[in-house]
Amino acid sequence: MSVSDSVSSSGLALFAENMRKVYHTRGKPSVEALRGLSLSVKRGERVALLGRNGAGKTTFLKIASTLLMPTSGRIEIFSKDVSVHPEEVRPYIAVVPQEGHPFYHLTPWEQVYTYLLTRGFSRETARERTEVALRDMDIYDIRDQLNVTLSGGQQQRTMVATVLATEAPLLFLDEPTLGMDPFARRRVWAALRKLTDRGSTLLLTTHYLDEAESLSHKVYIIEKGKVVAQGTSSDLKRSVGGTVRVTIPMDSAKSEDFASFGRIMTGEGVIHVITEPPQINEILNTALRRGLSATVGPVTLEEAFLQLVGRAIEDEH
Amino acid sequence: MNTNFLPSWKGLWAFAGTEARVQLHEYLSIATTVLVQMIFIFFVWLLAPPQLLPFAVVGSMVFSSFVVGERVLDEAAYIRIDHKLNELYHASPLTPESYFLGMGMGVLAAYLPPLVVLGVLSELVHPFTVLSLGVLVGTLALVWLIAASLGYVLSTFFIDMRAIWPYATLLFNFFGVLPPVFYPLGLFPSYLTEFALLLPPSAGAALVVHAMGLEPLSGGEIVLALTALLVEALLLSSFAIYWARKRTREGV
Numbered sequence A: 001m002s003v004s005d006s007v008s009s010s011g012l013a014l015f016a017e018n019m020r021k022v023y024h025t026r027g028k029p030s031v032e033a034l035r036g037l038s039l040s041v042k043r044g045e046r047v048a049l050l051g052r053n054g055a056g057k058t059t060f061l062k063i064a065s066t067l068l069m070p071t072s073g074r075i076e077i078f079s080k081d082v083s084v085h086p087e088e089v090r091p092y093i094a095v096v097p098q099e100g101h102p103f104y105h106l107t108p109w110e111q112v113y114t115y116l117l118t119r120g121f122s123r124e125t126a127r128e129r130t131e132v133a134l135r136d137m138d139i140y141d142i143r144d145q146l147n148v149t150l151s152g153g154q155q156q157r158t159m160v161a162t163v164l165a166t167e168a169p170l171l172f173l174d175e176p177t178l179g180m181d182p183f184a185r186r187r188v189w190a191a192l193r194k195l196t197d198r199g200s201t202l203l204l205t206t207h208y209l210d211e212a213e214s215l216s217h218k219v220y221i222i223e224k225g226k227v228v229a230q231g232t233s234s235d236l237k238r239s240v241g242g243t244v245r246v247t248i249p250m251d252s253a254k255s256e257d258f259a260s261f262g263r264i265m266t267g268e269g270v271i272h273v274i275t276e277p278p279q280i281n282e283i284l285n286t287a288l289r290r291g292l293s294a295t296v297g298p299v300t301l302e303e304a305f306l307q308l309v310g311r312a313i314e315d316e317h
Numbered sequence B: 001m002n003t004n005f006l007p008s009w010k011g012l013w014a015f016a017g018t019e020a021r022v023q024l025h026e027y028l029s030i031a032t033t034v035l036v037q038m039i040f041i042f043f044v045w046l047l048a049p050p051q052l053l054p055f056a057v058v059g060s061m062v063f064s065s066f067v068v069g070e071r072v073l074d075e076a077a078y079i080r081i082d083h084k085l086n087e088l089y090h091a092s093p094l095t096p097e098s099y100f101l102g103m104g105m106g107v108l109a110a111y112l113p114p115l116v117v118l119g120v121l122s123e124l125v126h127p128f129t130v131l132s133l134g135v136l137v138g139t140l141a142l143v144w145l146i147a148a149s150l151g152y153v154l155s156t157f158f159i160d161m162r163a164i165w166p167y168a169t170l171l172f173n174f175f176g177v178l179p180p181v182f183y184p185l186g187l188f189p190s191y192l193t194e195f196a197l198l199l200p201p202s203a204g205a206a207l208v209v210h211a212m213g214l215e216p217l218s219g220g221e222i223v224l225a226l227t228a229l230l231v232e233a234l235l236l237s238s239f240a241i242y243w244a245r246k247r248t249r250e251g252v
C-alpha cells in the first residue's frame, strides 16, 4: 500500500492539536494526562518524545495509534482523522507497545512471520521480510527458540523486529530499546534509519537521551501533558546557553572571571562554563594563568533536558 | 467508531493460524485436557450402569467445545494484560472482529485433536448415523461460538491475571458440568428441565443424545433447545463483535 495514494499534499505524517486526555477511574480523582499537547511530524522524519515518568508520552502514543480516545483535540494521520476513522488509519501504522512481550509460545521467526501474514502480506514477502528483520535485530540464530526462553532484551528485539518488518508508513515505538545492550541499541538505530531512508516516519519515546540525540531529527520535551520545548537536539542544547561545557575545579564564589565566557553552572567543587567552541581557548588560558586545570566536553541532551524540564517545573510552581 | 455495520474479516485466517500455533506449542495442556476427560469417562465406565457411558462420552465432547471459551478468556486476558499484544494487533489492518473470532478459531483448532479422539470413542461406544453426526458437529459449533464470545467479552473486564482463574474455572465448570451435560436430562430435577435446555452445554448435549436415539426429547423440547442455542449464538457473537470494536479503544 502506498501512502501517497491517500495522503494530501500536506507533507505531514502526523498532526495533533490541543490534545487533552483525562483518565477517570471510579473512586479515584481523575488524572489529566494531556493538557493541550500539540505536535506534528513530517513524513520521513524520526521524532522523539522525551519526558519524565508520567509526563504523558504513552498516553499520546496510544491516542495517535488509535488505541485510546482523546478527551478533546484534533489528531490526524496522513490527513485522516484518527478519532473518527481509526479503521482507515490502522493499515498505515504499527506499534511497539511499552513493555510488551512477544507470544511466549511462539518462536521469534513465527512471531514476525505470522504477524506479517495477519497484516495481509503474502507468504513469500512475509518470509523474506522475517529473515531480514531477524538478521537486522541480530536474533536470526535464535529464531527457532521459544520466546519464553529468551532473555528480556532478546524478547524486546523480537517485538521490534515484528514491527519493523511491517515497514508501515508510520511507526510508533514506545521505549523500543528498553533493556537492550549498547550493541543491540545501535542495531535498532541502524534499522530505524534504514526504514526512514525508505520513506517511513517514526515517532518514538525513550529515556536514553543519547539515543534521542543520535537518532531523531526533532525532539519534543513533554512535561505534565504539555510540550515545554521542541527542536533539534542542537537547538535544545543551544537553548541551555551553548554546545560545549568547560569544567574547572574551583570554588564557585570565585567564578566571576569566567562569567563573560558563557553561562556558569555550579557542580560539586567545580564550575561548568556553558559556551561555544570559539571561546574554549580563551577559557583554558584564563584557567591556566590561575593554575587551574580544565576539561572540555560537549553539552549533552541530558543536561539540556534537566535544565528545560527543571525550568518548566519551577514555572509551574 | 467503525461506521461500517457489517463485520469485516480481514486477517481472520492468519490470526486464527497464529493462535493455533501458540496453543499447539503448549501441547501438554491439550494432552492434559483429553487425559482429564478420559479419566472421567473411565470412572463412569467403572462405576455407572453401562447405558450411561455414551452420555458421558457425548458430554465430554460438548464440554470440550464449551471450555474453549475458558481458554479464550484466559488467552485474551493474558496477551492483553501481560503482553500488550492487543496493541500490536489492534493498531494494524486486522479488524477487531477478526481478532476476537480468530482467537476463538485458533483455540478451537488446537483442541480439535482431543475432540476427534472423543468422537472415535463415541463411535465405538454407540455408533453415529449421518444425521446424528451432523447434529453433533452443528451443536459443537454453536456451543463453541457461544463460549468463545462469552470468554472474549468477559476477558475484557479483568485487569489482573490472578483474579481470572477462580472466576473462569467456576463459571465454565458450573455451567458445563453441573447441568445434564454428562448424564441424561431425565436425571435432572424435572422442574428444571426447561432451564437446562436454555443453557448452551446442556441444550447441546440433549440435542445430540436425542439425535443418537439415546434419550428422546419432545417436539417442544427440541424447539426450545435449538432456539436457545441459535439465539444465544447469534446474540452473543454479535455482541462480542460490537464489544471487540469498542474495546480496541479504551475509554470509548
Ligand SMILES: Nc1ncnc2c1ncn2[C@@H]1O[C@H](COP(=O)(O)OP(=O)(O)OP(=O)(O)O)[C@@H](O)[C@H]1O
Pocket: A023, A024, A025, A031, A032, A033, A051, A052, A053, A054, A055, A056, A057, A058, A059, A060, A098
Ligand atoms: N489507564 C489509566 N488510568 C488512569 N490514569 C492513567 C492511566 N494510564 C496512565 N495514567 C496516568 O496518566 C499520566 C501519564 O501516563 P503515561 O503512561 O502517558 O506517562 P509516560 O510519559 O508514558 O510515562 P513513562 O515514562 O513512565 O512511561 C500518569 O500520571 C499516569 O498515572
Ligand SMILES: [Mg+2]
Pocket: A057, A058, A059, A098, A174
Ligand atoms: Mg510510557
